[in-house]
Amino acid sequence: xxxxxxxxxxxxxxxxxxxxxxxxxxxxxxxxxxxxxxxxxxxxxxxxxxxxxxxxxxxxxxxxxx
Numbered sequence: 001x002x003x004x005x006x007x008x009x010x011x012x013x014x015x016x017x018x019x020x021x022x023x024x025x026x027x028x029x030x031x032x033x034x035x036x037x038x039x040x041x042x043x044x045x046x047x048x049x050x051x052x053x054x055x056x057x058x059x060x061x062x063x064x065x066x
Contacts, residue, residue, distance in 0.1 A: 004025070011023065026046070
């Protein structure tokens with residue numbers, strides 16, 4: 001997985017009733033764009049993540065296309 005600051009991280013819901021969440025990558029802590037990432041959710045919550053297979057990085061304007 002590779003990301004840059006400003007990319008979006010789409011976290012797919014893993015259980016019934018829990019939808020997808022989108023977080024903005026605000027800091028890349030790994031070398032060469034690799035995890036871990038500091039992300040900020042729409043509600044302002046920030047956390048450190050090492051995304052798993054249930055996550056997708058949307059780069060640049062990809063997230064705006066849906």
